[in-house]
Amino acid sequence: MSQDGWRKSSRSQGAENSACVELRVAPWRKSSRSQGPNTDCVEARPAGTGFQVRDSKLADDSPIFDLKTADFTALLQQSER
Template identity: 55%
Template sequence: MIVNQEIHQRADWRKSTRSGDSNPNCVELAPVAGSFLVRDSKLSDESPVFSLSQTDLTGLLRTAGNA
């Protein structure tokens, strides 16, 4: 599900510390009401935002870790 702009702007976005400050090619996560929002960090507030359940986020992270 794509999230509306108001929720997107109020979210507490976090980026992995492994990506460092100089690497904009990351995703950011924000916990919201039992789910997680995901966006492209290089696009910031202009990025599409997707809402994932904890199960879906875990699957995404496992898949990304094996890539």
């Protein structure tokens, strides 16, 4: 299943309960540093009370790391140095 777009509840399987709740998952955004010769970097998206990051080289196969907003902000500040 793609990690972008709409995701159906796991309870939406089977004929009786096939119309359950779906939720929208934000699309991944690639780092602006993933331009030119370094085309593979990290991707991020907002999620819940923070952000998720993954390795863009691995895409859907990448482990996803959940970061609190403060931790994600600190990561961005480190990358600007």
